[in-house]
Amino acid sequence: MNQVVVIGAGQAGLAAGFYLRRAGLDFVLLDAQTTPGGAWLHGWDSLRLFSPAQHSSLPGWPMPPYRGYPPADHVVDYLAAYEKRYEFDVRRPVRVTAVRRTDGQFEIATDGGTWRADAVISATGTWWRPFIPAIRGRADFLGRQLHTVDYGGPDEFAGQRVVVVGGGNSGAQIAADLAEVAHLTWVTRRPPRYLPDEIDGRALFDIASRRQETGGVAALGDIVAVPQVRAARDAGLLRARPLFDRITESGPAWTDVVEPADAVIWCTGFRPALGHLAPLQLRGRDGTVRTDGTRVVAEPRLHLLGYGDWTGPASATLIGVGPTARAAANEIAAQLTRR
Numbered sequence: 001m002n003q004v005v006v007i008g009a010g011q012a013g014l015a016a017g018f019y020l021r022r023a024g025l026d027f028v029l030l031d032a033q034t035t036p037g038g039a040w041l042h043g044w045d046s047l048r049l050f051s052p053a054q055h056s057s058l059p060g061w062p063m064p065p066y067r068g069y070p071p072a073d074h075v076v077d078y079l080a081a082y083e084k085r086y087e088f089d090v091r092r093p094v095r096v097t098a099v100r101r102t103d104g105q106f107e108i109a110t111d112g113g114t115w116r117a118d119a120v121i122s123a124t125g126t127w128w129r130p131f132i133p134a135i136r137g138r139a140d141f142l143g144r145q146l147h148t149v150d151y152g153g154p155d156e157f158a159g160q161r162v163v164v165v166g167g168g169n170s171g172a173q174i175a176a177d178l179a180e181v182a183h184l185t186w187v188t189r190r191p192p193r194y195l196p197d198e199i200d201g202r203a204l205f206d207i208a209s210r211r212q213e214t215g216g217v218a219a220l221g222d223i224v225a226v227p228q229v230r231a232a233r234d235a236g237l238l239r240a241r242p243l244f245d246r247i248t249e250s251g252p253a254w255t256d257v258v259e260p261a262d263a264v265i266w267c268t269g270f271r272p273a274l275g276h277l278a279p280l281q282l283r284g285r286d287g288t289v290r291t292d293g294t295r296v297v298a299e300p301r302l303h304l305l306g307y308g309d310w311t312g313p314a315s316a317t318l319i320g321v322g323p324t325a326r327a328a329a330n331e332i333a334a335q336l337t338r339r
């Protein structure tokens with residue numbers, strides 16, 4: 001029996017651990033993977049952080065310096081060192097399959113036994129639930145279809161006709177990655193909107209935090225112009241076309257014009273990985289889980305951390321998750337004291 005079980009030991013789970021320790025609570029972290037690093041273990045080769053190391057730190061201990069924009073490996077090493085430094089009790093690989101309510105506590109069922117806790121922080125991220133929109137004819141396409149999560153790098157697409165769908169950071173970075181080796185068609189729902197070149201991850205957290213007053217990051221643009229994206233854009237290699245109407249056997253079609261393609265890469269985002277919470281029946285009629293900060297309104301000792309702005313401003317970023325984690329840990333401490 002623990003006071004708190006944290007599900008997921010990626011950056012969000014570790015930030016929670018830092019503040020739970022500070023609040024003097026007894027906790028354990030359960031993580032489905034065999035090694036530390038969360039989703040950063042799975043990016044493609046050229047993936048770079050959109051902010052320098054000194055602006056990508058978790059609470060308490062800064063990310064070690066890196067010249068330029070760090071690759072995913074640097075983040076993995078940092079997260080591994082972080083959990084070691086604080087000697088967190090992380091159990092791996094332990095996949096949580098179901099969280100239930102029993103006798104005023106939570107029962108956390110996993111593939112490696114059952115835990116019980118007074119409070120739960122779910123910090124399972126989004127990488128594990130890739131999202132592809134419903135597009136007419138998608139199943140008919142005879143070429144290859146991948147999502148961001150399946151993309152390993154440009155080599156296997158050399159000389160191929162590749163359609164990259166999506167105007168966010170993943171779409172722009174993967175399009176830039178492929179621009180010189182493949183016959184690229186980049187497709188975005190609306191014209192690509194680059195953040196001003198001088199804005200990178202440093203500013204994102206501040207802007208997201210002030211989003212109520214300013215309209216936030218979304219008001220400025222969707223794409224951080226990291227050096228690789230900026231270079232491809234400035235060389236005229238990133239010309240976006242509007243979204244196609246349907247897909248045929250041979251490729252996407254804009255009204256009657258079909259563009260033959262060998263592969264379509266869907267960079268169309270993610271959904272929160274919350275399947276383990278299904279027994280609690282938290283979703284309302286509109287399919288969303290109502291939260292107040294990180295606290296689930298229908299289940300006040302369950303907190304959702306790191307899934308996006310709806311669970312805390314910029315909480316799905318390295319620099320942004322700390323303040324939200326602190327608020328969640330402090331609230332849990334107050335809840336358990338009141339009990």
Ligand code: FAD
Pocket residue numbers: 007008009010011012013030031032033037038039040043048049050051056094095096097123124125126127128169170201273276305306307316317318319
């Ligand atoms: P994750 O890293 O996904 O960690 C969740 C952990 O929970 C994983 O280890 C997973 O195995 C585990 N888990 C999942 N389900 C279960 C379960 N049922 N039981 C037990 N364990 C489970 N952010 C930045 O700050 N800077 C950037 O430059 C940046 N670039 C990004 C680029 C891309 C392409 C993407 C997709 C995201 C980027 N982000 C960036 C956003 C963010 O930092 C990452 O998405 C981050 O990995 C989210 O951390 P997390 O801890 O919430 O989730």
